[in-house]
Amino acid sequence: MRAVVRRDRQLICEEIGELEPAEGQVLVRTLACGICGSDLHALHHMERLVDLGRRGGSPDNGFDPAADTVFGHEFCAEILDHGPRSAKAMKAGTRVVSVPITLTTGGMEALGFSNRLPGGFAERMLLSEALILEVPNGLPTEMAALTEPFAVGLHAVAKARMDASSVALVVGCGPVGLAVIAALKVAGHGPVIACDYSPRRRAAAERLGADVVIDPANESPHDRWEGFGVPKSRAAQQMTRMMGATFGRPVVFECVGAPGVLQELIEAAPAGSQIIVAGVCMEADRIEPSIAVTKEIELTFVFGYTPEEFAATLHNVAEGRIDVSGLVTGRVGLEGVAAAFTALSDPEAHVKILVAPEL
Structure with a gap:
């Protein structure tokens, strides 16, 4: 053969x-x-x-x-x-x-x-x-x-500790990022911010339900956090709580897998963010843990999916929940x-x- x-x-x-x-x-x-x-x-x-x-x-x-x-x-x-x-x-x-x-x-x-x-x-x-x-x-x-590539997104979202008001940022709209966007929307999460330099990938992200699609060459996606009610600094977050207000847990999905991206996200994401690392960086990378410690950033690395997540993805696609x-x-x-x-x-x-x- x-x-x-x-x-x-x-x-x-x-x-x-x-x-x-x-x-x-x-x-x-x-x-x-x-x-x-x-x-x-x-x-x-x-x-x-x-x-x-x-x-x-x-x-x-x-x-x-x-x-x-x-x-x-x-x-x-x-x-x-x-x-x-x-x-x-x-x-x-x-x-x-x-x-x-x-x-x-x-x-x-x-x-x-x-x-x-x-x-x-x-x-x-x-x-x-x-x-x-x-x-x-x-x-x-x-x-x-x-089914297989979209099961990767379902697993990444399953590892995210999102609450009902969480705001999600998906960085990179290649196949992994698109799968994450689809899994977020099928689970009812939103708003979902997606960013990618490629117009074609941004268009695909929009088709899959991303609420805000950003070209990072023109705008930092991190400028949108406060517009969705998420204070970026720990001091601003503490003041918000003291005033009796609440905000959703910020969750960032790193779907690029290139050196330097993780460090950029640690510096730019709101304090208390969970960063889901779904992009596979094949090279040695460098981060500054002190910044993550000060901001209480949580890093979660994900890989693959379970057989149950694979089966669930097949049915989500077959029943039109993921288009x-x-x-x-x-x-x-x-x-x-x-x-x-x-x-x-x-x-x-x-x-x-x-x-x-x-x-």
């Missing part, structure tokens, strides 16, 4: 071996698979990504970053066959999504970051029958494929994946590109 293989920091479309489902597995045909920001990082910096993961305690099942890898963990697929002694609760032809993990006799394989099993940039994959979810409500395949229509701005076959990686370096070119092996 055909697949796009990462080899020597290049993407090569070629034939790889066919797959045979083992006990508890299903063989599926990839219908659509999103290109994630982590894929872009991993193409050139896989060794660094794996080293940081291992130092952070992530299981890797002996993954070799120098060996062949087939990316792709944001997918929708169609069941083709079942492994031996399978429950066969879903018939062949059923469209499914899954958390990108396949259970094997040797442990867990993280699809898209495995040397043993291909991810969604291949014509076929092996999934665990126990982890697949049927695509409901006739949800279009392209929209179902966005992901219009976010797919490009579609490529396997031969077009390498060029799509290049195109995604320009935030004005695309929001999300899907790989459809049949194209």
Whole structure:
């Protein structure tokens, strides 16, 4: 079967071996698979990504970053066959999504970051029958494929300690920031301030329900806190409380993942803010803890999602509570994946590109 293989920091479309489902597995045909920001990082910096993961305690099942890898963990697929002694609760032809993990006799394989099993940039994959979810409500395949990235936003919001009057600021409106905005709005939170330098991303943030959308080249988003009733300094906050007034807890979602952004937010956010760090900075960064201490800033780092959050996201999308229509701005076959990686370096070119092996 055909697949796009990462080899020597290049993407090569070629034939790889066919797959045979083992006990508890299903063989599926990839219908659509999103290109994630982590894929872009991993193409050139896989060794660094794996080293940081291992130092952070992530299981890797002996993954070799120098060996062949087939990316792709944001997918929708169609069941083709079942492994031996399978429950066969879903018939062949059923469209499914899954958390990108396949259970094997040797442990867990993280699809898209495995040397043993291909991810969604291949014509076929092996999934665990126990982890697949049927695509409901006739949800279009392209929209179902966005379940995984939007589950990241749901998890980030679940980690935020927001109250009924909280004001949220989302910094960075790439795929992670957009997922956070969608999760905030589906949970009924607002106002939500979103900022990004890209007009295309700001427009996407507005479509997903951001109440205020700001170009930071023209205005600091932090100038809006007091307009929503959130005093910025500790002294002003204490005076507000002494006067018998209340205000919502300010929560900032850092969705950029670039050096220096976290320090900027520590300095600019209101005292007592919780900063949710959802952007993945791959480089060493520097913060000045004394400022965070003085302002009693709370830092919360988030990663991934739970299976329950993944399932909830699928149903939010299927039932129209999260409207992901219009976010797919490009579609490529396997031969077009390498060029799509290049195109995604320009935030004005695309929001999300899907790989459809049949194209």
